[in-house]
Structures are given as C-alpha cells and as structure tokens.
C-alpha cells in the first residue's frame with residue numbers, strides 16, 4: 001500500500017487563499033490527495049508538522065536560462081538600450097562556461113521552489129539541461145528582425161531551433177517575437193499564423209523610449225539600430241504608444257504573456273484587455289520587478305494592473321539583469337515598494353496564475369486532488385525556501 005503523508009504547517013496557501021487548521025494529504029510521489037480539517041484526534045498519527053507557510057511550487061513566467069553566464073557582468077541602471085547593446089557585445093562566451101552556468105541556473109530555480117518556467121530561447125544551448133531537469137519548461141523561441149525583407153529568413157531560423165528543441169523531447173515549444181521595436185509587421189504576421197491557438201509572449205513597454213519610438217520615432221532605439229548598422233529610414237511611427245501599435249497583429253494565439261509593462265498606461269491596459277476579449281484571448285501581465293530595477297531603475301504601475309483586474313504573474317528575467325532566479329525575491333521586492341499588496345495576492349500570482357499562463361494548471365499551481373504541484377515551505381519572514389517535494 002502506498003504511504004500517505006499528512007502534512008501540517010502554520011498556514012497552507014492552496015494556490016488561491018490561506019488556510020489555517022488544515023492538514024494536507026499527499027501521496028508519496030507528491031500527488032495531492034486532498035485537504036481536510038485538523039480534527040486533532042487519534043487518527044492523526046504520523047503527522048508531519050512544519051513551521052511556516054506551505055505553498056505549491058512557484059511558476060517563473062519569464063526567464064532566459066541561456067544567459068545565466070552573464071551574472072554580475074552588465075552594469076546596473078544603464079537603461080534598456082545600453083543594456084541590449086551590451087548583451088549583444090557579449091555574445092561570444094566560452095561554450096563550457098555557458099553550459100555550466102545554465103546547469104547552475106536550473107538548479108538555483110529548483111532549490112528556490114520553482115517547478116515551471118517560461119523560458120526564452122535564442123539558441124538551443126539549454127536543451128541538454130532541460131532534458132534532465134526536474135523543472136517543467138515552456139520554451140519560447142525568440143525571433144527578431146526589424147527589416148521587412150528578413151522576416152522569412154529569421155522566422156525559418158527560429159523554426160529550425162523549434163524543431164531541434166522538440167526533437168530533444170521538449171514539446172512545449174513555440175516561436176515568439178522579442179519585442180515590438182525589434183520585429184517587423186511581416187515577421188509578426190508569420191509568428192501570429194504559426195502561434196494560432198498557442199501561448200506566446202513578448203517583451204512589452206520595458207522603457208519609456210519604446211513608447212517614444214512608436215509615438216514620434218525619435219528615441220534611444222535609433223542608437224540601437226545605428227549599432228546594428230540597420231537602415232530604418234523606411235520606418236514610420238504610429239503616433240500611438242507601443243502596445244496599441246502592435247497588439248492587434250497578434251490576434252490568433254490563445255494566450256499572450258506581456259512581459260515587464262514598466263511604462264504601460266491605463267489607456268494601454270484598457271485597450272489591450274478589450275482587444276484580447278474581442279479575439280477570445282487571455283492576457284497575462286508578467287512582472288519582473290528586480291530586472292526592471294536592475295535595468296531601468298523603475299517599476300511598473302502594479303496598482304493600475306490590479307485596478308483593471310488584470311491577470312498578473314511573476315518572472316525573474318535572466319541573470320544578465322537579476323542577481324538571482326528566485327520568485328520569492330520578486331515577491332519581496334514588490335512587498336517593499338507596494339506594502340499595500342497582500343502576500344496572499346502575490347502568492348496567487350506566483351502559483352496558480354502562473355500555471356494558467358503557461359498552460360500547466362492541469363498539474364501545477366494549486367493543492368487540488370490529482371495535481372502534483374510541488375510542495376514548498378516558506379518560513380514566516382520569507383527568508384528561507386525549503387522543498388518538501
């Protein structure tokens with residue numbers, strides 16, 4: 001007969017809310033049997049009692065595992081354009097170092113209680129590690145190309161990477177756009193068709209310069225295209241902010257994960273939610289606060305997203321722009337700058353909402369019968385994470 005573990009903690013966060021005075025019943029392989037009242041009677045033998053908060057495994061909706069070797073390499077608070085130029089300048093690194101950093105990054109996320117990751121791939125460097133990882137990955141093969149003439153070539157290159165990743169037994173893989181300022185309308189249309197019914201993601205409004213680029217054309221991004229020696233004299237600004245300039249091009253995916261949203265206005269949010277509703281899509285707003293502070297030294301208007309009832313989820317971004325790959329560290333940063341937001345609400349973003357965003361809520365994100373969401377214990381002060389499963 002299979003051993004049933006009976007687990008009790010100071011509180012249990014079940015993916016939606018805090019529960020007190022309850023016992024979590026779990027199979028020995030981590031499958032949830034159920035939650036019941038702690039009747040404190042004679043049947044409660046072999047009870048495992050923990051101090052702290054028991055939560056389902058965390059979901060990291062935005063990472064670039066392949067950039068783990070850039071930890072502590074890029075200067076902080078330079079602004080996005082200089083950051084991007086730096087990342088491109090640092091492309092050639094020793095392969096061994098890249099691979100060993102990927103391994104460490106994957107282990108760090110596991111140790112910090114993360115069970116699933118939405119991971120951006122520009123290369124196939126992470127494929128081997130993901131094969132043996134205990135983390136479930138959804139791979140977003142990122143493509144970019146601002147010149148309309150290169151759309152097909154760039155798309156085909158990304159498609160080749162998709163096939164390579166799928167061949168390595170990681171089926172949850174699709175093509176996505178890097179950012180509104182780095183893809184042409186033509187490339188966005190190819191992605192849109194390919195991603196029909198699928199989950200896509202895009203870096204959105206990470207800097208005010210992005211809105212300026214779409215509003216008036218004059219922007220720091222001209223410096224980026226100079227660096228890339230790309231003639232963008234054909235480009236005509238839309239006169240609108242970034243998000244309303246491109247979102248309607250992505251009308252076929254079922255879910256869109258908008259990442260960063262640092263300079264998204266209320267008008268943009270209302271437009272985006274209305275647009276998604278008309279297309280039968282679900283939007284998820286991914287917050288990566290530590291990366292925002294690292295690169296731009298500012299934070300998104302989180303209360304505005306809350307006010308508009310947006311689906312909020314969390315991400316770490318990469319170690320190029322963060323000191324750790326740790327969802328709890330993101331929660332603590334939000335707690336520091338937005339003390340009015342409850343821990344319960346943020347844990348929802350970090351678990352069930354994240355699982356829904358990545359399409360993994362059948363098995364992850366909450367303590368519901370039959371799920372195997374991972375069991376993580378947080379101490380009261382949120383300094384420590386311990387994996388029970």
Ligand SMILES: [Zn+2]
Nearest residue numbers: 064203317318
């Ligand atoms: Zn990113």
